[in-house]
Amino acid sequence: MNNDIKKVLLSQEDISKKVAELGAIISTDYKDKNLLLVCILKGSVVFTADIMRSITIPCNIDFMSVSSYGNKTTSSGVVKIVKDLDISLEGLDVLIIEDILDSGKTLSYLKKLLLDRNPASLKICTLLDKKERRNADISSDYTGFDVPDEFIVGYGLDYAEKYRNLPYIGVLDERVYTK
Ligand code: IMP
Numbered sequence: 001m002n003n004d005i006k007k008v009l010l011s012q013e014d015i016s017k018k019v020a021e022l023g024a025i026i027s028t029d030y031k032d033k034n035l036l037l038v039c040i041l042k043g044s045v046v047f048t049a050d051i052m053r054s055i056t057i058p059c060n061i062d063f064m065s066v067s068s069y070g071n072k073t074t075s076s077g078v079v080k081i082v083k084d085l086d087i088s089l090e091g092l093d094v095l096i097i098e099d100i101l102d103s104g105k106t107l108s109y110l111k112k113l114l115l116d117r118n119p120a121s122l123k124i125c126t127l128l129d130k131k132e133r134r135n136a137d138i139s140s141d142y143t144g145f146d147v148p149d150e151f152i153v154g155y156g157l158d159y160a161e162k163y164r165n166l167p168y169i170g171v172l173d174e175r176v177y178t179k
């Protein structure tokens with residue numbers, strides 16, 4: 001796997017420092033609230049597993065699976081709910097945990113959908129933000145890192161379902177997806 005990575009963008013150490021920082025801020029902001037972390041599968045599974053352990057207040061967790069990409073490296077614009085949440089959002093302070101905000105199509109769709117379920121509040125926490133590619137009116141409330149417009153993998157992010165288990169985040173060599 002390492003041979004397919006052109007450049008390491010964020011090391012394990014960079015990521016864990018940032019996750020600890022975000023967890024501390026979220027713990028303060030949600031101190032007297034009913035926090036529910038909504039993990040967007042599969043990409044956010046690694047980030048969620050780490051950030052939930054850096055949050056020091058009680059919280060619930062639930063999972064949702066949407067697909068928007070298939071095996072391509074550009075957004076299809078079509079968001080399909082593959083697995084919905086199990087619990088009702090009524091009265092909960094929902095924090096969506098995302099791996100990367102790219103065009104923003106996935107999150108703007110999800111935000112509308114979840115707001116219709118009457119949560120007490122709804123915010124977004126994304127580890128990575130590819131601002132240059134934004135194509136929808138959406139921004140993140142808690143952001144780890146701004147990243148350049150390159151196709152990146154690792155720490156949950158995939159290309160054709162591979163590389164999710166890389167412990168760092170790197171730029172995928174073009175030869176992997178242009179051959
Ligand atoms: P959006 O709807 O264009 O914002 O796409 C968001 C989703 O696309 C993310 O949750 C990722 O699953 C995927 N994605 C966007 N950019 C990348 C990337 O550079 N590498 C891997 N997956 C990506």
Ligand code: MG
Binds near residue numbers: 043069157158
């Ligand atoms: Mg993905």
